[in-house]
Each structure stands twice: as structure tokens, then as C-alpha cells.
Amino acid sequence: MIQILQSPRSRALMALVVLASIGVLLAAPLPTSQTVQYQSGDETVKAYLALPASGGRHPGIIVIHEYWGLNDWIEQNAQKLADQGYVALAVDLYRGGVATTPGDAQELMRSLPKDRAVRDLEAAFTYLAARPDVDPSRIGSIGWCMGGTYSFQVAIHEPTLAACVVNYGAPPTDPADIAAIHAPILGNFGADDMGITPAAVSAFQQAAQADHKSVDLKEYDGAGHAFENPNNTAGYRPESAADAWNRITAFLSANLKP
């Protein structure tokens, strides 16, 4: 290789190849992310938007954070979904609050008015549906932990939601709420989760299936709460997390992609 580069002609050729590559990279539109604003009730709220690389219309996804708030990990997940071709809107239910200690996160979660959170999520759906680069008939939701519980709420409140992913969020028990769900649901749960037991998940599965709802719920043995987040050093289960992500990818593609 070194010998080839010795000649002026070869060096010129290398330079041309490098310049051409840079040109190709600059010409292709790169995935973008930005902060967007929209109305929720009387208020203006912000969210993190990640866009796919290509133009045209795409399916959309509402991405709902854990009890830590809208942090880096959630933004990364939004970006991963954008890379797969979804317009991903990561909402900020805490309106700017982000916690780094469990005590602070718990305080933020306890203080979040549920009616405001649901309003913000409905506003997020409306915002995505109105975007020219989103197909309103192909909008889904995904959430983890507290966000998983809210992902169920989006399905309950939005009859045209096209897919709902819940990672260790509390399933509804009210038959009227279950009846209101039309989106197919994918759920990933840790079998050792103290707050959401396999019995609770199975009760939901039975009630949902009795009402002819499409639910695909998986319990991961040896996993507890928040097993999909690598920052959860004690609870992270890499293989289960990878499996859950594969399920999510396949489910979203099957239900949201044309």
C-alpha cells in the first residue's frame, strides 16, 4: 500500500477518492433531530423530534420517557427509531425536569398530574398527525416504565393509534378502558418486576383477548423492572433487552410500515 502511494499519480487518485466520498456524504440528507413546540391545552410544550434520513411521508411514533424524564437514553431511542424510518417524537411530560437520582426521579413521578400527562400525549398525537411528513394512519406509541403505563393510556385515548408498545408499564384493569383500545399491543415485562407481576400481565392478556384485542405480551425470566436500560446497572439484562428490541422493531414494522 505504501509503495503505491509513493507515486504522485497514486496520491492524486487517493485524494480524488477521498474528495468524492466527502461529496457523497454531504449530498445525502442526514437524519436530523430538533426541539419542536406545540399546544397542549392552554400551554405550549416542547418535545424532541428525530427525523428519518429520507424525505416523503413516514409512520410516526410517540416516545414516552421513564420516570427519569426526557434524558439522553430516550433521545437515543428516538434517534434509533428515526434511523428505522419513523418520525419519532419524544415527549417531555416533566416539562423540563430530568432526574439523576432515584429519589429525585420518584419525586418527579409522584408530582406529575396524570390528567396533564394524558393531555400532553393527546397533543403529541395531534401534532404528529398534522405534520406533512407523517402518515396519520400510521402513528404508534412506545414507552418504558412510567412511560409504558402512559403508552397504554395513548392507546386507550386514541382510537386511531396504529401500534402500542409497552415496556414494563401497568396494564389497565377497567373493562371499559380495555374496550377502548384498538391498536395492537406489544408488551415486554420482567418476570421479577415487583410492581407488575406475571399474574397481572396474564389477567390483562385474558381480558384483552376476551375482548378480541391483539396483544403480544412476553415475560422475561430472570429480569425485573427496567431491564432494557443499560444505565440500570443492577437490573439491565442485555440479552433480554436485545430480544425485546428485536420484537419492538418487528412489531412496529409489521403494523406501521406500508
Place this chain on the structure above:
Amino acid sequence: MLLGAAAAPAPVRTQIVSYTSALENVHAYLALPPNPAKAMHSAQSGRRPAIIVIHGDHGLDDWTKDQARTLAARGYVVLAVDLYRGEVAHDTEEAHELMRGLPDDRALRDVAAAYAYLAARPDVRNTSIGAIGWNMGGWYALQLAIHEPRLAACVVNDSALPTDRADIARIRAPVLGNFGADDRGIPPAALSEFQKTMQAAGESADMKTYPGASDGFDEPTDSDHYRPDAAADAWNRTLAFFAKTLGP
């Protein structure tokens, strides 16, 4: 000569009771006020005001049961609900898992069932039933106030406040709130918004903020946050409020 013997104060009696919440059987911790002195043959001696005690994110723990007993000693029939259906958190992580796992619709049903249970008791004056909650429990106390127009009083401590104006307008119970000024999640604006909406609907909301305190300021077991002076003041406000709204 027999002087009136100073009787030892009659103890508060406690028991676990069960009742139906939708199609399920649930348990709760009942604390009964000391029996009225036998000498008092009041026609009203049978019925007392009652209070629903709604625990915070740690569940129906010893501290919450202690609050229930303290209220019972003041003459109330007290029912401390168990929204976690038997689970109690030992640390913040468990409190998080339990709270996040609690189905909201089930909690609302359980609280409504608690009201119905008390209202049906022959020893309760059903026009004088109030509710008190701490952090997560306060949210459910206010939800009960929204859905149960007969609730006669509502006390919340460091709780999220509803923001939906139509919901708030349904509240009939006077509301008392105690908040830590340093509470990260509940800004002063949220309190004043709630208070304004209540007042616009002709309802009363007495919200007090304690400077230098945040959530947990009233819990002696919460060593980081406990503020004894603020806690005592909040408790005095609470007792005075229940005495005024629920009567003896």
C-alpha cells in the same frame, strides 16, 4: 368519698376489614375511636365522622397506620386503604416499582369502594366523611373529591394536583393542602392555578407552603427531609380543618 376515678384513656381499636371493590375483595386497616363514656347516652353516640387515609408511594406502612390511629384517637372512624393490596416498599426503588405498577383505574375503584364501605357503616355519620393522602395518596384523595360530591373534606400533602378545570369544578369538599416549598416536582404555579380554579368554582382551597421543606417533610422516618416544626404545623392545620369540616 369516691372521687371520680380518672379512667385511663380508652385505647383506639384496630382491625383488618374487607369489602368489595368492583368484583374483587380488598382489605383495609380500620382504626376505631375509643368508646364514648358509658355515662353519655347521647342519641348521636352511635355515629362518628370518618376519614379515609390514603398512603403514599411506600404503601400501607407503619407510619401510615400510625397516622390512622392518631386520627382515630381524636374521635374519627378511620379507614386506611391498601392500594398496593398487601405490598409495602422497603426502599425508594421498591416504592418506585410499586407505584409505577399500580393500575390507576384500580386505585380509583378501591378509593371509591372505601368511601362506600364507610358510608354504609352504622357507626359512621355518612355526611361527615373526609379523606387525607400523602404524595401519591393525595392525588387519589383529590380524585375521590372529584368523583364523590358527598365527600366532606379533603387534605393533601405534597401531592400532584389535577389541572383539568372541568374536573376541579366538580369538587364539593373543602380542600386543605400542605406543601414543601422546595418540592422539585410541584411548582408554586401549580398550587396557585389549582387554588384559582377552585375559587372560580366557588370552592375553598387552603394551600400552605413551607419554606425550606420538600416532599417528606412531615415524615419522621425520612431523615433527609423531615422538618419537625413544619410537620407539627401541617398536622395542627389538618386537625383543625377536620374538626371544622367534619365536626365532632
